Amino acid sequence: MSDLLERLRGRGWRMTSQRRVVAEVLDGEHVHLTADEVHARAVAKLPEISRATVYNTLGELVSLGEVLEVTTDRRAKRYDPNAHQPHHHLVCAGCGAIRDVHPTGNPLADLPDTERFGFTVSDVEVTYRGLCPDCAKA
Amino acid sequence: MSDLLERLRGRGWRMTSQRRVVAEVLDGEHVHLTADEVHARAVAKLPEISRATVYNTLGELVSLGEVLEVTTDRRAKRYDPNAHQPHHHLVCAGCGAIRDVHPTGNPLADLPDTERFGFTVSDVEVTYRGLCPDCAKA
DNA sequence: GCCAGTCTTGGACTTCGTCCAAGTCGATGG
DNA sequence: CCATCGACTTGGACGAAGTCCAAGACTGGC
Structure with a gap:
């Protein structure tokens, strides 16, 4: 700590x-x-x-x-604070709660050169959206 | 139109x-x-x-x-305005420019059940970040 | 063409964040 | 152990982006 x-x-x-x-x-x-x-x-x-x-x-x-x-x-x-382990986020559309998630696969590799438009791509951010168990009940 | x-x-x-x-x-x-x-x-x-x-x-x-x-x-x-064709975004960290991109693969399928924490996941949003050609020169 | 009720207006207000000048305080050298 | 200096902190003003509201204007159905 x-x-x-x-x-x-x-x-x-x-x-x-x-x-x-x-x-x-x-x-x-x-x-x-x-x-x-x-x-x-x-x-x-x-x-x-x-x-x-x-x-x-x-x-x-x-x-x-x-x-x-x-x-x-x-x-x-x-x-x-969890900056040293790469991960993505799952966000509840209802209450805004966020959880860290670890999807399989590497989305950076999924972007072909033809789709990069000359950009120097350095990072991907994946945000899953949905409803948490509590908000889904409501 | x-x-x-x-x-x-x-x-x-x-x-x-x-x-x-x-x-x-x-x-x-x-x-x-x-x-x-x-x-x-x-x-x-x-x-x-x-x-x-x-x-x-x-x-x-x-x-x-x-x-x-x-x-x-x-x-x-x-x-x-391009809401009817699914796509993701490539954002320039310098000037904020945005381009639509179409990566291969389906990130929704990349999130195992054990990583869903009971959420009803309905959508993924992938944001690639980098520098556009103009900002990369500077 | 009238009328009900939906839309628009602009100005006040909120939220989240940044900036600044003045004062405070940590840590290095003596 | 103390002085000193420059990095840190403070709080209040400011700014950007967006929301809210009461009053008035207009659309579409009849």
């Missing part, structure tokens, strides 16, 4: 209480939190932490590749 | 000049416009049309399944 903190320190991060708290929140439960949810949980541990700092820190974690940003709709972005 | 208008009338749409204009804009060039771009083009044909109406009409077209909503990032949603 302190692996993340170690890595961050190794990357030259000045270790402040705010950054530690944000990192702990993400490292704690492996759910897909919005920035505001991260902020709420961070405030519980460190009441004075500001929204701006949470946004800054999340942005830095994303550009370091320690955390993934997931945009499934026009609502808030979500942050996925 | 008036197929769309026909279908809409068939679905009980009251045909107003505003709706006609929005439908024409989408049906015209098959690019992925943002709501504001649709509005701009609509204003060119019908100067009094309001932003709210464009949003309403786009929303209706989406729920009728005549147009697809594409959310690739936290910027504006884009609207894809």
Whole structure:
């Protein structure tokens, strides 16, 4: 759990209480939190932490590749701490819940050159949509 | 080109000049416009049309399944008039340009039951990311 | 041509996020 | 152990994209 903190320190991060708290929140439960949810949980541990700092820190974690940003709709972005194992997402159209999934096959290989239009393709993102068991009942 | 208008009338749409204009804009060039771009083009044909109406009409077209909503990032949603032929998207990380692509293979079949967590999975969306030729040069 | 009821309008409001200037604080060198 | 400097944090203002609403306008059926 302190692996993340170690890595961050190794990357030259000045270790402040705010950054530690944000990192702990993400490292704690492996759910897909919005920035505001991260902020709420961070405030519980460190009441004075500001929204701006949470946004800054999340942005830095994303550009370091320690955390993934997931945009499934026009609502808030979500942050996925499981950045070191490649995976895709299953999203509930009802409540917005997200689960990590591991499909077989490699969609990158499924895009023929003729369909690349000269782009340098570096990444694929697969989003499955459906209803979670709870929302399917309703 | 008036197929769309026909279908809409068939679905009980009251045909107003505003709706006609929005439908024409989408049906015209098959690019992925943002709501504001649709509005701009609509204003060119019908100067009094309001932003709210464009949003309403786009929303209706989406729920009728005549147009697809594409959310690739936290910027504006884009609207894809090519809703009747299944396809996926290739997005430029630089300028945000979007192209329709047709990968081989069926990613829905690539998600084993054990990875579905009881969800009723109805749809997959595959987004390839990379740099378009122009942005790759920069 | 009238009328009911659906559509449109524009401005206020929300949500999510970014920016900034001023102040604070971590960690390195002495 | 302390001073110092520059990286971090703060909160409030700002911005983009979209939603909501009450009032008025228009379409389509009769």
